Structures are given as C-alpha cells and as structure tokens.
Amino acid sequence: MDEGDWDEPAQLEQVFLICLAAGCSICWFNTVCFVVCIRSFSAANRPLALSLSISFNGLSAAFYTLFANALSPYSPSVYLLLNAILPLAASIIALPAILLCHPHDHSSLRTLPKHDRRVFLCFYTIAFVTGIYLVTFGSVTTTSSAARAVLMGAMALLTLPLIIPAASSCSSVGTHDPDTELTFNHNDPQKPLLLNHDDHTETNGSMAHKTVEWQPKGCCCGTILDKGCVLVLGEEHSAKKLIRCVDFWLYYTAYFCGATVGLVYSNNLGQIAQSLQCQPQLTMLLAVYSSCSFFGRLLSALPDFLHRRVSFARTGWLAVALVPMPVAFFLMWKLHDVNTLIAGTALIGLSSGFIFAAAVSVTSELFGPNSIGVNHNILITNIPLGSLLYGQIAALVYDANGLKSTVLDNLTGTVDTMIVCMGAKCYSNTFFVWGCITVLGLASSIALFLRTRQAYATAAGQSSCKHHSQVLS
Template identity: 35%
Template sequence: MPSPSSLQWLSLVATIWLQTINGANTDFPVYSSQLKQLLSISQVQLNNLAFASDAGKLFSWLAGFAVTYLPLRLILFIGAAFSLLGYGLQYLFLTQKITHLSYWQVFLLTALSGNGICWINTVCYLICIRNFSSYSRIAVGISTSFVGLSAKVYSDIADAIFHPENKAKAYLLLNAVCPLLVAVVTSPVIREDLNTGEEEKHGAFMVMFVLTIATGTCSFLGSIGPVSTWFGPRELVISMAFLLVSPALIIPVYAMFKGRSWDKVKKVYELSVEEGRGGGGEGRKEALKGEMKEEVGFKVMMRKMEFWLYFFSYMFGATVGMVFLNNLGQIAESRGLSNATSLVSLASSFGFFGRLMPSLMEYHLSKKGYTDSSPGIMATMMVPMVPAFFFLLLNSSNLILYTSAAVIGACSGSITSIAVSATTELFGTKNFAINHNIIITNIPIASFLFGYLAGLLYQRQGGSNSCIGTDCYNKTFIIWGCVSSLGTLLCTVLFIRTRRVCCKLEENADI
C-alpha cells in the first residue's frame, strides 16, 4: 500500500496527465478551415463554433455544486463522458456513420464537450489545493501548465497516425477518446485531503520543475521548422510520451531525499534565523494576512467590488487572448500561411511556459520566505499583450505574427494559471469550486462578443468567401488591443485595492 506522501505526489502526476489532454478545444484552429469546408458554413458560424466550446463554461458552476455531493472520481468520469459524447458524435457525422447533424446540433455537442472540460478542471484544481495547502499555487501552476501542451500533443499524434486529408476527423476522434482513456488510467490514484503536513517539499518540486521545463522545451523545439524536420512525427510523439510519463519519477526521488539529515539541519537553521529576526512579529503579520483570505460564498462574493474588477479584468485580458488563439487558423490563412499547425503549436508551447511562470516565481519567493500578489502578477502579464496586438497592425511579416502569437499565448496562459490562486487569495478556499466556476463564466461571454465581432468584420472584408490580406483582421486587432488596455487598467486597480488592505494589516502587526 503506497504511503500517503506517495499518493499525494501520484495524485499531482495524475492531474498533469489529465490537464495535458484537457485542452481539446485549443486544437480547434488547426482544423477550423477544414471543418468550415466540410460543413459549408460561413466565418461567423465558424466563430460561433469556437465560442460553443466556451459556452459550456456558462454551466461550469454545476461541477462546483456537484463536488459537494459526489466523489471526485465520478466527477472526473462525468467530464470525460461529456467529451466522448460531444466530440464522438461529431466524428461519426464527419465519417458519415451518422447521416445528418444540423449546425445547431453540432453547436450544442461542442458546448457539451466544453462543459466536460470544466468538470475535469475542477477535479484537478481541488486535488492540488487540498493536497498541497501550503504549496497550492506551485502545484496548481505546474498542473495547469500542461493544458498549454494539449494542442501540441494532439497535433503530434494526428501527424504521426493520420493522413493530412483526415485532419478534422482525426482531431475530433482524439478529442473524444483521449480524456476517457486518461481518466481510466488516473482514477485509481487520484486522492484528496492527502496533505501530509508542512514538511520540506522544495527539493521535490525542483525535480518536478526540471522535468516540466524539459517537456515544454521538447514541445517548443518540435514547433520550430528546421528542428522539426530532423525528427519525424513518430519520434516527436515518443519523446513527448516519455517526458509526460517522467513526472512519476518524483515519487522515488522525493522518498530518497526526504529523510536526508541535511534537510533537518536546514530546517533548524531556518527556524533559528526566523527567531533572530523576531519571529513573533512575522507570525503576527502572517496571522493578519490570513484574515484577508476570508471564506466567501458566491452570493457575498458577487456583491464585492473586488469580484467585478477581477471578473472584467480576466474577461478583457486572458479571455481576449483565448479568442485570438481560437482565430489563429483563419488569421494564418488570411496572411498566406498554408498550414497553421506550426503557429498553433508555437502558441501552445509558449502558453505552457506562461502557465508555469507564476509557479516558478512562487517557488523562488517561498524559499526566501516571501509571497507575491496574484492580482499584481495578472496585471503585469496583461501589459505585453497590448503591444502584441498593435504590432500586428504595423507589420504583416510572418515573424511578427509568430512573435505576437507567442507573447499572447504566454501571457494569457500565465493569467489563466494565476487566476486559480487569485480566486483563493481573494475569496478563500472553502467555496473555491463554485466561486471559480462562476468567475470563468466571463470566458464564454467574451468569446461570443469578441469572437462574433471578429467573424463579422472578417466576413465584411471577404464577403461569402475566404478573406485574404492584412485588412481582414486589422480592425479586430485594434479592438482587441484597446480591450486589453482596459483589462490591464482594471487589474491594476484591483491590485492597488488588495495591496492597500495588505499594507494596513502589516501596519497593525507592527504596532
């Protein structure tokens, strides 16, 4: 029988595998143009299908309520079943196993699979938060970073197994079956409430970071044209599979170093240093800061100014970035790129590192006894998105397109990752499942508004046919850039408000 410590780390590894296949909607830009032809739909209708996956998040709060009454394993399989049903029926339709599906039936099936993502996310977030209470931001960041690899993983598998002409069918099949297969593999080891105390975990997380960064680097190198030609699709799949399995090595490594005497000496030294600095005062500050993290129910949360600042800054920041990434396929086509796979893979890889960045910052600061503000990190990561949109107006070169896609992918990924910690920081952990699923309802709202507007402007430029040229998205980039500026401003205000409270508590602790 594995020890509680081993099960704790195995559960984290399980969330990594689940998150790796839980970004099925991020591969939509790769086959969107082919799907548009197969279904004979307009650009606005195609944008609505991109929105449909996000529309499932309007009902993500159902997963938040369900975890109160149902075991995590059942929640996990409900999410996987939604993906199987939603994408599976679309696959059968495209392979003509089902004779007819209307456009709105395809829309609803896509929304159902999008809702399934929320159920799996809820399981992963709760495992990280409950099993690593003192290191939850690090655990969540490592786990969620692998969502950024989903598009790359699905692309590599599709390239290795399927013929290019069957890309749309291949992605729908993979999106349908992969979540269920991984759920079956991980369900025996997922546990919650396995927090084994406040013992030193930095060494174990360091090994996890090394393996995680190696995985992201492999993904990034596989996205670069000259490098990807050295290895065939099958070699890339084998390399990625090996690296995704490698996090399980954290268990024996952690067990081997956990009992080393130098760890104990380090703890004694750190305690003596804290006492020399006046540990009582620091402890008082920490206690007062803990009072900030009050446990807030969703009804009270929605009456707070912090909620609305957080809601709209997320909506005008990370969500606008997601809409841009959903449109990458059409943006690439309008600029003369025959294949959007490399562009989407690049954005996916940088999204991975963006999601990992907050965890690396937290890891470094926690070793020194400090912590940082989640709203502050979010505001910082929104800043580069604004010039990334406007640079697309100034230069039509492929280099600028790839650079902007990388920047927006990294920033939106980072904001999405830190948002999980921001929810607990602002409103507590007790009602996290419901609170966070309510907050992310901003994603479908923004996806519809900004995605529909992008499709409408695109269609006006190109008529009923595909639009070719930089003018197809120029007005859209202006709107997205201005909206991102507003999101940065709102998040800065949120940071100032929460920082002011923190400063007042620290002043009280010094009295």
C-alpha cells in the same frame, strides 16, 4: 423532400450535442483537478501544484497530435478517438492515487519539508524540457516512424514525474523536521493566510486598523481604492458574497478584458493569417502561440520561487502579465508584416498563458480555497461571453471590408454566398479595438493590485512574526 436532405441537419445536431458534452466535461474535469490540488497540497505548495497542472494542460494538444501522427497521420478520426479514450484511461489510472491521498490538515499546513521545494523544482525542469521537446520535434514529424520515435521520448518524459515523488519519499525517510526557512510561508506574500475562526475576528480588526493607517490622508483616490477591499487572504466567499465584492468584479474585468481576448485571438488566428496572406506560416504561428502559452503558464510559478528576493503581491504579477497584450495588439494594428504578427502572437501567448495559470491561485487567495470550485467557475463565465462579443467584433469588421463571392457546393449542388476579405484592413480595426479592451483589463488589474496589496503585505508580515516567535520559543 429527399432522404439526403435530412443528413446535414442530423449531422449538425450530433456535432452540437458532442461539443456540448465535451464542453461540460472539460469544465467538470478542470474543476475537479483544481479542487484536488487545493485539498491535497499545503498552502505553500498549492500555487506550484496548480501552475504545474495547468502548464501540462497546455501541452495536451501537441501530445494528442503527436500520438495521432504516430498511429495514422492522415486520419482525423484517430485524433477524435484519442481525445475520447486517453482522458478516460488517464483518469482511471490516477483515481486510486487520488483516493488514497488524504487532504492536508491544519497542522500540516504549518510546516514544509525541505525536499518539497526541490521536488517541485524538478517537476518544473521536466515540464520545461518536455515543452521544448514537443515544440522542437512534434511539428517536424512527417512520417509515422518518426512520430513513433518522438512519441516514445515524450512518453518517457511524461513518466518521469511519476518516479520523482517515490524517489524523493525514499530519500527523505527519517527527515521530517520542518524547514525553519519555509515554516509559516516565511516572508511570502503569495500564499493564502488560512485563519481559524477563533482568530478571524481579532485579525480582521487589526488588519482594518492597519489599512486605515495606510490610506493617504486627505486623498479621496485612496479612500475610493480601499473602500470595501479584501482585508484577509483566504477568507471564504459564498457565491452571494462574491458577486457583491468590488474586488471580484475588478478581477472579472481584468480576466474578461485580458486572457479571454487572447483566447479569441488564438481561435481567429487561422483566418487572420489567411487575410494577411500569411497562410504558409499558419502552422508556425499556431506553434508559436501554443508554445508561448505553455511557457507563460510555467512562468506563473516564478513569483513562488522568487518570493524571498521579490516581495510582490500575486495580483501585481497579474497586472504585469497583462502589459504585453495591449502592446502586441497596437503593434499589429500599426505594422502589418509577418514578423510583427509572429512577435505579437508570442506576446499574446505568454500573457494569456500566465493569466490562465495564475488565476486559479488568485481566486483561491482572494476568495477562499474551499470555495474555489464555485467561485472560479463564476469567474470563467467571462470566456463564453467574451468569445461571443469579441468574435462578433472581428466578424463585423471582416464582413465590412470583405467582398461577396458565390461558391458551388459539390455535395449538395447549391450555390452559397460567402464574404472573403484579404489585406490588412480585414483585422486592423479589430486589433485596435482589442488593444483598447486589453488596456481596460490592465487598468482593472492595476486597481485590483492597489486594493489587495495591503492584504498581501499584512499576510507576509504576520507569517514573518509567527516564524520569529517559533524560532525564539
């Protein structure tokens, strides 16, 4: 055997190990970020902080691409090197601030300074402007000098979130009185109801009583929907208790048959564009998906800003966010033009982005904030499973409609056989199957909403009662 025959297996093993290490690192990094957000922010601010951090996560690919184009536009190794160095450098810089930040105690969870909501509104405005900036200018940088100019602007926008908290703290010195409008998450069904152990039994009893009263009499459907449902928001669930919970499996199915399908679609977008002869529009399609996914993540904070006007459970918003996905797949199944592909990609990006960002808050509210590290990782086991299943479905349909062709490998001199499929038939049936799967996810999310809406309503009512009692006292 020649020495060169050993090169390819060794390279494949190295790539596999690198991808394995990167995947483990990403899971660990995301989990730590979620836990830090939950422990460092009050219950009222927690969903906003989580949504904001996940939204900026959606801009990382555009930022790395811009950084690589500024250094060396035609060197893929620079992109990989930046992916290795920048996260480590950012973590080292952020570590002192994280260590100095003390988690909120129960007393701080009960009040919310007036300026906090304004600070988060500024953060979201900056995130929105940053997203528009990177989407608009990041894809048109054809030279290193242009990329450097755009990069300087992006760095300035990313620096602003570091300045706002300091300026806000200086402006709020001496104004530590609680905001009476926001105390106890007034009229806010979106926030977790954090209970002490002393009040837990009494609250469980009252909530169970209210749930029984709410059930429709003589309706077996109402009994089935409410059997074993979550009664208290923020109640801690161990892993053993979690996997025995019906609501968790409805939630798991909604994620598995919703956001994960959108993720698999984005991974196959290059081959989809090639099969539909839309290869020239591939860059635009990728930009549409990434930008819509980013704005979908930002929109996941909309319920927290509109909670006084729209009283709606977060699980209900999750169900609403799933509606565009089956619509997009069925449209692409029936219509095969470029405009439909772009519109479908935008809808899938918005839907999946919203679910990715909202899921962490939903997990925290339904199954406990202190168990988020374990419980959310159990939830996202559906991503590799879904990627394998849905990718296999797409591959089977593609191969069944493709034609075999032989290709000569110039490096090894071997002749390989590959299947190439061109035309709408390559993914038409896949879109139909994916659409049916997302309908199942939508049905699961609606069932989850029906089972949990009373818990959200009870939490909102109890928060309102506490607020009024404090005002009267």
